[in-house]
Structure formats: C-alpha cells, structure tokens
Amino acid sequence: MAEAARHPEPRHDNEPRYGNRPTMKDVAARAGVGLKTVSRVVNSESGVTPDTERRVRTAIEALGFRRNDSARVLRKGRTASIGLVLEDLADPFYGPLSRAVEEVARAHGALLINGSSAEDPERERELVLALCARRVDGLIVIPAGNDHRYLEPEMKAGVATVFVDRPAGRIDADTVLSDSFGGAREGVAHLIAHGHRRIGFIGDQARIHTAGERLRGYHAAMADAGTAVDDSWVSLGSTEPGRVRAAVERMLSGPEPVTALFTGNNRVTVTAVRVLAERERPTALVGFDDIELADLLSITVVSQDAAAVGRTAAEHLFRRLDGADHSPARVELPTRLVPRGSGELPPA
Amino acid sequence: MAEAARHPEPRHDNEPRYGNRPTMKDVAARAGVGLKTVSRVVNSESGVTPDTERRVRTAIEALGFRRNDSARVLRKGRTASIGLVLEDLADPFYGPLSRAVEEVARAHGALLINGSSAEDPERERELVLALCARRVDGLIVIPAGNDHRYLEPEMKAGVATVFVDRPAGRIDADTVLSDSFGGAREGVAHLIAHGHRRIGFIGDQARIHTAGERLRGYHAAMADAGTAVDDSWVSLGSTEPGRVRAAVERMLSGPEPVTALFTGNNRVTVTAVRVLAERERPTALVGFDDIELADLLSITVVSQDAAAVGRTAAEHLFRRLDGADHSPARVELPTRLVPRGSGELPPA
C-alpha cells in the first residue's frame, strides 16, 4: 500500500485523459434532480423553477462541473468552429488576416482553429482533412497546392469552404482574392511614369497563383508602355533571402542594369530593401504588400488589406453557413498604391 | 412537388448540420463486414486480412466516409488539441510565438486552437473556459487578467496549463517568461553608458506585468548609476499612438528634456520612432522587442525571441501531458541587447 501511494495512479492509456470530470449525471445526483433538468439549467432553457435552478447551480459549483462540448457536438451536429489553413502565421500578412477571421467567427459564436501549411501541398491536405474530421462547420483555405479535388466529398457533405488569396485548383468554389494583376500593373506603371524602362521583377515561386498574376501585371504594364522585357529582368523563385539577394545583385550589375525593381511580396521587398541600402546608387523600388515602418524607410508599396481579405472571406463563409445557396462567387478586393519615395526616384 | 423542389431542404435547426455523412456503420454495411472491422481499417490496426481491408477501403472511398473525431474524442477522452490564448494574433510578437507553438503541437500530433483576448480579462476568461469545455488537452495562456482562480477547477480536473509572457494571477502554475526586468535594466544601462542621465521610460499599462517589470529594470539601472528619476520621465499607459506621441513630445519639451528614451514594447517603439523622425535633433532610443526592418532604421533594441518563448512553453506543456509531475516551474528566458545605432547616440 505504501508502494502504491508513491506511484499514485499509474496511468493506463485507455483511461480517459481528463481526470474524472463530473458529468451532468453527477450533478443531477448531487442536486437530487433528473439529468434533463441539469441540461436545462446549463443551457439556460426555460421551464425550471428558481428553486430547482438554485440547487442545480450549487451542485455545479461544488463539483466544478463544465459541460463537455465534445458530447454536445456529437449530438447536435454542429461544432461552432471553423478552420483556417494558411501558409505561415508568423508572416506579418497572415496575422492580421487570421485575427480578422477570428473576430467574425466570434461574432457568430464560433471558435477558430488555425493551421499553417508551410506552403506544402501535402501538409495543407492533411490539415484540411484533419479539420474536416473534427467536423468544423466551415473552412477558409489559403491554398498551398493546386489540386483541391480531395475536398469534393467534404464539400458535398456540407463543409462550407472559401478559398482566399489564391483560387482553388480543379474545383469550383467561393474565392476571395486581392487584385494582384491590377495592383502589380499599377505599381509598375508608376515606375514607368517616373521615367523607368529597365524594370526588374522579383517574385515568389511560379507555381503560386499570386506570383503569376503579379508577373502578368508587370508584363501588362510594360506592354502598355511599349517596352520589351528582357528575360534577365524577371526572376521567380523562393523568398529565401539568399535567393532574393542574388537576383537583385544580378539585375543591378552588368552593362545595362535595371533602374528600378518591382518586388512581388513582403518578404522579397524586405530583402531587396536591405540589399539596396548597401549600395551607393539609389534604385527605385515598388513592393507588393505593405510593411511595418515602410513609411519611415520611404518604401513605395502596393498595399493589400489583409484584414479586409480575412473579414470578407469569413463573412462570406458565415453567409453560406446561414444558408446562402447561390453558385460559387469570386470576390476581388482592390489594392492601393502608396507612394512614399522609393517609387518616385528617377532612373540613375 | 415542384414547389418543394424550388426550396430543396428547408433546414430545421435540430437537424445535424453536416449533411448526412456516412458513418462507420454505413461503411460496414456496404463492405459487408462488422463495424469493428471498419474501425480497425480506419485506425490502421492489425488483424485484418488484405482482402477484407480492400473491401472496406473501397466502401470508404465510394461513400466519401471520414471518421468523426467528435465521437472518437468522446470515447477516448483526449482531443489531441491544445488551446493558445494570447492578446492579438495581428501583433507581430504573437504570430511567430503562435507558429512556434503550432510546430511543437504538430510534432505531438495535436492541433492548435488560437484565441485573442484583446487584452480584456473577461474575454480571456470566456475563451479559456470555452476551450476547457471543448476539452483541449492543454492550455497556453498569455494572461490579460490578473486573477486566474477561475482556472483552478479545470486544472484540478487535469487540464495542463502553462502561462506565458506574464505570470498567472493568484494561482500557482507553470510559467515561461522573458527576462523583462533584466532586459530593461541592460537597455537602460546601455544608454547610461553612452552618457545619458535624463532618460525617459514609456511603457504599456501599469496593470500588465511586463510593463511593471520593465519599469523596475529602468529604475534599477538608474539607481545603479546613482541617478534620481524625475516623475516626468516615466509614462505608463495604453500603446495607442496618440497617447505615446503625447508622452514622447512632453518628455522632449521643457527646459530639461530627456536626452534618451527607453520604450517598453514594440508598439510603443514604433510610434516613438515616428515621432523622433519628425524632429531635427536626434534623440537616443532603445526599445524593448525587435521590429522588422529595425536594422535599416538603426534602432537599438532589447530583443526577446518570441518563437523560443512559444516553443519552450509548448514543450513544457507536452512534458506535463506526458506525465511530468513536478511542482509548478518558472522558466525565464534571456533577452539580448542589439546595438544598431539609435542606442549609441550621445546626449544632445
């Protein structure tokens, strides 16, 4: 017995993990009422006399009872939670987006489960399916992959889904995007208006939809100006600093260096700004996505409103959950050119 | 009938929300096997002939079956999810922290549910209790309030809890902190070493633990230098830009303005840097928390590693969940002074 006391409760794996929490049944027994009466009190349903209610509440307090929502979900069929799969919560673009989604969810009484895909299609799929297994009521996905047919059975089974920032691959679904094409076109046109012709484009990996759209915007602006684009002015690839640094340095060297850069997202911009800061000759730059303190560094950007994107997507999702039943919609949010200095520099 | 077709399925609130998804029972019927055999296949348990398994998998595929984890959770007692309650996911400090927690959770097969308290104690409490009702296996809390006795029944019932960034109020619990006191002391001492004596401190609201600790560090450094602190050099309050701006301007005006500022967190620093940038006379500044692009702006900071804080807390949590049973521990992570220029300016 002494021995047993020293190893108080050898935990068996098949024991429920959350201690032995009191259940409604326990509360009912203690309060001397029926199970359903406890349920009524816990859920603030009508039809309980004040006196009965008091007894039940006393028992709840005494036992430290808290309703088990897992059981409730199983019975009711709704989890009052939604899932958000994005690329990386540590990226300053996604934090505000996630927070905006959370606020909308909260207004609808739902919790938000976040997951980072790390830009890996397989991980995106795992996350999405894990969320489906937990029966989230709805799903907001920033796609990493480009084939979402794996979601078809889930969507058919009633999981409302909204794709954000990039369209879904090979299925038809609600989508909320920023106007990457238009934004990039405007940003590059801005550089052209300030006299630039040799303009470099450094973007994210080609398979990412927004990277392609922004490149398309670049080409459109160049075409509008009647400027032929040299292959060496375009570089797509990872946003890893080393890669970006090499691309910037290559474009700025040689006999005919670019006189301006358009950078395809916040991470590329940050590295490009660092590299440019090391050089004596100033180089014009416009970046896609805003960055904290960019105003103090005079960085001209094409800004997209991450919070608005998240809010729009979430509102759309809850409209679906409330029964909206039209065909899949595609919403495109405008971007905004914010001139701060770097985009208004003349060619060297 | 035509009428009914136009309003396909008037949804009743007591109908399960997720359509009529197939269950293991349906799969079993279709495959012509028992329920438990389906369960075995779904959970990759041994003891199923390849042929039987194939039939089950075919049925799963055909029906679009996906295990309902709510039911599983109810039976098994563990949810394989943890909760993280923080202040605001949109804050650049918390994004990386959350991501780090997510990675550790993922390594342990758990999902992460995030919630933002918006620095509101009541909202923190609601969120925490909602997570408990969902029976998260563990909880990481960045406290907004300073009384966490409401968590006692939950913790007794087995919800492992780790407090982060600030200690729990009025209960004894695991805690992971950054060394706010030491970091601030070092930062202020750095300014003193560069010749400053009249140093201003602008911090967050006094009720926030880290704000108090950093102020204490400031006072300690000043005392070490034998410098008396004038009341007008210290300002605690909201991080709202207007408030911070007013504080900075007040400290820099008058006959004996401060010659240096120590700012108590990232948001205060950002505003202070903006205000200082507008003035001609340079003022020395050291800020608590690092900021993106601070290197380019030559902002000297006392940096805390948000990802390391999150990772440490999560690892601690999972150690508890795996049965670690020592008394509540308090871990304090070091900060790092990063000189970049603004903290090395001499007094005007």
Place this chain on the structure above:
DNA sequence: TTGAAAGCGCTAACAA
C-alpha cells in the same frame, strides 16, 4: 415543471 429512455458515431472489452 420534470424526468426516463433513446441515440449521436465512435472505441474498448470481450466473445466467437
């Protein structure tokens, strides 16, 4: 106003 019984979809225990 109150409560007993059934069952949500799954896993554990046990039997065949």
Place this chain on the structure above:
DNA sequence: TTGTTAGCGCTTTCAA
C-alpha cells in the same frame, strides 16, 4: 481474424 455489445456525455423526444 472478425463481430457483438456496451457506453463515452450529452440532447432530443415523449411521457408523467
């Protein structure tokens, strides 16, 4: 190897 039964904690239904 396979299947049957019970039951996780709650809500729904229906009866008292």
